Amino acid sequence: MSDGQTTAEHGFEDVLGYLKESRGFDFTGYKRTSLMRRVRHRMNQIGIDDYGDYIDQLQVNADEFSALFNTILINVTAFFRDPEAWAYLQEEVIPALLAERGPDDPVRVWSAGCASGEEAYSLAIALTEAMGIERFRQQVKIYATDVDEEALTHARQATYTDRDLQALPPDLVSRYFEQHNDRYVFRKDLRRSVIFGRNDLVQDAPISRIDLLTCRNTLMYFNQETQARILGRFHFALAPNGVLFLGKAEMLLSHSRIFDPIDLKRRIFRKTASGTVAPTTPPALAVVHDRRVDLDE
Ligand SMILES: C[S@@+](CC[C@H](N)C(=O)[O-])C[C@H]1O[C@@H](n2cnc3c(N)ncnc32)[C@H](O)[C@@H]1O
Structure with a gap:
């Protein structure tokens, strides 16, 4: 691709763009590698391989956004942690x-x-x-x-x-x-x-x-x-x-x-x-x- 991005990277950017547009949530400032790994992890869980198909899933299934959100935002915590x-x-x-x-x-x-x-x-x-x-x-x-x-x-x-x-x-x-x-x-x-x-x-x-x-x-x-x-x-x-x-x-x-x-x-x-x-x-x-x-x- 002329801008140096692979098709997969473009697909991933499309998912981020969709989340921003539809939910007002901006993940673009998150570290790209771990973010991508988490999104892929969620996609694997529901047996989807293609980013375009995943956007379709986000569109038709309202619960998918919260499942993705839970995969990305890690809530691990503890009283007096450290x-x-x-x-x-x-x-x-x-x-x-x-x-x-x-x-x-x-x-x-x-x-x-x-x-x-x-x-x-x-x-x-x-x-x-x-x-x-x-x-x-x-x-x-x-x-x-x-x-x-x-x-x-x-x-x-x-x-x-x-x-x-x-x-x-x-x-x-x-x-x-x-x-x-x-x-x-x-x-x-x-x-x-x-x-x-x-x-x-x-x-x-x-x-x-x-x-x-x-x-x-x-x-x-x-x-x-x-x-x-x-x-x-x-x-x-x-x-x-x-x-x-x-x-x-x-x-x-x-x-x-x-x-x-x-x-x-x-x-x-x-x-x-x-x-x-x-x-x-x-x-x-x-x-x-x-x-x-x-x-x-
Ligand atoms: C690993 S937890 C840390 C909890 C606690 N501060 C601790 O150290 O135990 C990270 C928290 O950051 C929150 N978080 C992630 N992105 C955020 C954002 N853009 N604005 C506010 N909180 C965010 C997540 O929802 C999650 O609850």
Whole structure:
């Protein structure tokens, strides 16, 4: 083909174009190789080999879009995923963050790519442990967003199994969850401070004045240019001195110094005072992906 693309690649681009047109969902900023592998995996599952035939299937079968979406968007998550990094956040970062703020100042947190809510509720537990229940309820707002509505529904229900809570010490389970038969529901009084909503990191405006932003195991799905754009928005979203907490496999490579490492090993960064970036300007910044610890690929 004259533009260097094979027929298969053209067919794949047609699928992406169709998803954008029909569903408004733009997958073009995702890493091409893994995205293609996931789409092919879904096509194999239903015995379709040709991209054109797959578009036909998406057209006639409304459920196919959600099946494809579930194959592409990986919702793997856990409470306090990567315990060592969370311990550092709890012991060092959160106390410092609270000390910098007045006793009545609001504390605004954003869990971006929150999947089924475990990360957002881990933040609620960590902050409650640091501030006490009353201050948490009065001062903290945790915005938890994802592009996947099914995952958000699960997150809002806040209902987890024994297995989901495995990593939590029993005293935290008894203090933060109510048991209903074989299910555990996160405390309702604290849940009021956790607000779930749909936000597409590729297309939607960021939340503002954020003190602590966790975006873990999500940026790694995007290509470098899209990551840079999202990181520019995160810089805009953060309040002065705001903290960014990335996933274990995600390493920030900065040339423009809009984030400084607080602890590189735990992937915790602070917004630098200088270097203001407009929300639409991609900074010279990217996340490199450490393949040794990437379990999702
Ligand atoms: C592997 S999970 C990470 C969950 C959690 N942050 C953690 O580290 O355990 C990745 C999440 O990113 C979400 N995601 C993928 N593309 C997204 C986008 N464009 N905007 C917002 N969230 C997205 C997926 O739906 C999925 O829930």
